[in-house]
Amino acid sequence: MILNGSGTLYVAIIGAGPAGYYTAEAFAAKHDNVHVDIIDRLPTPYGLIRAGVAPDHQSIKNVALRYAATNEKDNVHFIGNLELGRDVSMEELQQLYDVVILATGAPKDRALGLEGEHLQGVYGSGSFVGWYNSHPDYRDLNPNLKTPTAVIIGNGNVAIDVARILAKTAQEMAETDLAPYAASEIHTSILKDIYIIGRRGPVEAAFTPKELGELNKLENCTPLFDPALLEAFEENTDLTVVQKKNLAILRDIAANKPEKDKIRLHLSFFQRPVAIEGDQSLTNILLEKTKLMPNGVEGTGHTAELKCGLLVSCIGYKASPIEGIPYDTRSGVYVSSDGHISGNLYCVGWARRGPTGTIGTNRPDGVGIADKILSEITPSGKAGRQGLDVLVQTRDLHTVSFANWKKIETAEQEATEGNAPRRKFTNIDKMIKIAES
Ligand SMILES: Cc1cc2nc3c(=O)[nH]c(=O)nc-3n(C[C@H](O)[C@H](O)[C@H](O)COP(=O)(O)OP(=O)(O)OC[C@H]3O[C@@H](n4cnc5c(N)ncnc54)[C@H](O)[C@@H]3O)c2cc1C
Structure with missing residues (x-):
């Protein structure tokens, strides 16, 4: 030209x-x-x-x-x-x-818009991922990994990335460029349970099959999924190729049982955080059950408390x-x-x-x-x-x-x-x- x-x-x-x-x-x-x-x-x-x-x-x-x-x-x-x-x-x-x-x-991380979002232990994925990936802005984030329970909000691949990096062993990460300071925190953490929480259901999740499938191959972590939620998939005759592949993977995951001494990774759906609580540091979140509506999701008013010391929101930028x-x-x-x-x-x-x-x-x-x-x-x-x-x-x-x-x-x-x-x-x-x- x-x-x-x-x-x-x-x-x-x-x-x-x-x-x-x-x-x-x-x-x-x-x-x-x-x-x-x-x-x-x-x-x-x-x-x-x-x-x-x-x-x-x-x-x-x-x-x-x-x-x-x-x-x-x-x-x-x-x-x-x-x-x-x-x-x-x-x-x-x-x-x-x-x-x-x-x-x-x-x-910039999108905010959850909840009080308590400023508490220690609560991070957006931009900063948390930046921390383990050596971004100079987040070198000193110092996230709290001395907790048995981590909660990840969001149903896309970034949520899966965060869960996988938290769950992989030092050996599994040996050939990676995970920041050494993050590796020493993650691999000495006392994490027992990781929750990935989505407002909508597994059919609506934005995971891709490659990333979802990797969860079932982790050395020290068992992904868990409620088999009852498979019904929504099975009743749906309009599934895309990606959804069909995700369904096959979730069927495998639904057959898993918690294993002693392994981290449990809970794939939780139809829930949304409605409160983030703690004094200076996060101690627990309140989750509300949701239901699908024609234009999105609606809260049902049924809430449950989940004790946790780490929350990473992966809800966009x-x-x-x-x-x-x-x-x-x-x-x-x-x-x-x-x-x-x-x-x-x-x-x-x-x-x-x-x-x-x-x-x-x-x-x-x-x-x-x-x-x-x-x-x-x-x-x-x-x-x-x-x-x-x-x-x-x-x-x-x-x-x-x-x-x-x-x-x-x-x-x-x-x-x-x-x-x-x-x-x-x-x-x-x-x-x-x-x-x-
Ligand atoms: C956690 C995470 C994991 C991902 N993993 C994958 C994956 O596995 N596969 C995949 O296909 N996609 C992945 N993506 C998506 C992919 O990274 C994006 O599509 C892509 O990086 C977007 O490109 P961009 O150039 O628009 O923005 P960016 O990659 O963010 O680049 C923007 C650049 O602008 C610079 N900048 C910002 N402000 C200024 C300023 N004021 N002055 C000068 N420079 C500035 C920044 O330093 C940065 O280098 C991932 C995204 C995230 C967040």
């Missing part, structure tokens, strides 16, 4: 996660006359591939190799440790670049509001028309559509936004990267190039013990020191 107008189109993508990389890849594939800078607040690229995807799912994390290849292109550059809003303003970026694309994901950028508080995304926010500002990935789909869903999203931009925006003689470099130098900011990120990556690989793929660093100053060595 030939750009209308002359000169280079300078594109700033904010966020080096899957959406940012697929968008950069699409621009680079379309022609050479585009210069793409992928900017991230962390010194490390890859967003949730590094800090969200479960540490025992290393094959999924291999998608980062594809993003690394995008960095090999002459016209694509990673700039780490540069945060929009902290180091550089939106206005400055919009003045320096022809196009600014928000690929900042949805890093929101984009971070940015001053001056229209934001839909209900859906938790920036307001856009097919990704166009206003002027030369666009959004893509979870920042555009919310936390849905798989990693791969971000690819067509990235291709679509690149096509849209190339049909709408022409180069206008902006300063682009040179202008940003001046700003970075004036402010004495320590940004990280892709070559310098590779130094951090190598140091993380060299810091491992045994067969772990890497030992991720959490201290940003330490990472910058390595990057600048």
Whole structure:
């Protein structure tokens, strides 16, 4: 494609996660006359591939190799440790670049909206998963694992990830990049019961069969499921392929019996938390039985108390509001028309559509936004990267190039013990020191 107008189109993508990389890849594939800078607040690229995807799912994390290849292109550059809003303003970026694309994901946990949510022992999955995945923001979360009972709210794969990471043994996690400080807490915990709690039934759950099936293969944990709930499945003649596969797995799980000395993982449905109680720390939650209604679920008024010391809510995420950028508080995304926010500002990935789909869903999203931009925006003689470099130098900011990120990556690989793929660093100053060595 030939750009209308002359000169280079300078594109700033904010966020080096899957959406940012697929968008950069699409621009680079379309022609050479585009210069793409992928900017991230962390010194490390890859967003949730590094800090969200479960540490025992290393094959999924291999998608980062594809993003690394995008960095090999002459016209694509990673700039780490540069945060929009902290180091550089939106206005400055919009003045320096022809196009600014928000690929900042949805890093904020959705709240349960219950009093007691602030108690110690209660966490959103963004922070809890970030903690065991070495995200620098959550290194010091210090969650309470000295409890026999953990409750996980939500019926998607993130809930299953959290349960599985809590339940797996040190041996099962040996070849993963689970944060060592999290490993020592988890593998010395006194957990006996883990509950995964869903407001709706097993038919409605958003688990995928691969993740659900893994629960029945854990060394030290027995998943349990009430066989009476199989009826709803069996009566339903409109099941999707995924639901049929989940049904087969749940039939197997329903045949399990609690085993002595193994963690019991209860798959509990038709319940919702209505109160989170404790003084400073969580001591118990109140669960209300629910029933399915045509437009969702309704409480039945029947409640039961469950004593627990750890609660992780896995009920979704929101984009971070940015001053001056229209934001839909209900859906938790920036307001856009097919990704166009206003002027030369666009959004893509979870920042555009919310936390849905798989990693791969971000690819067509990235291709679509690149096509849209190339049909709408022409180069206008902006300063682009040179202008940003001046700003970075004036402010004495320590940004990280892709070559310098590779130094951090190598140091993380060299810091491992045994067969772990890497030992991720959490201290940003330490990472910058390595990057600048
Ligand atoms: C716990 C968890 C497990 C998952 N597991 C899987 C899985 O197994 N398989 C699968 O297909 N999908 C999985 N997903 C979904 C997948 O991770 C997402 O589809 C994908 O990461 C979304 O990409 P994104 O680029 O929109 O956002 P992100 O990956 O969140 O990337 C956003 C980037 O923006 C950066 N950023 C944010 N704010 C700023 C700022 N102000 N300035 C500069 N940079 C900023 C962040 O540091 C981050 O690097 C999982 C998600 C979660 C939460």
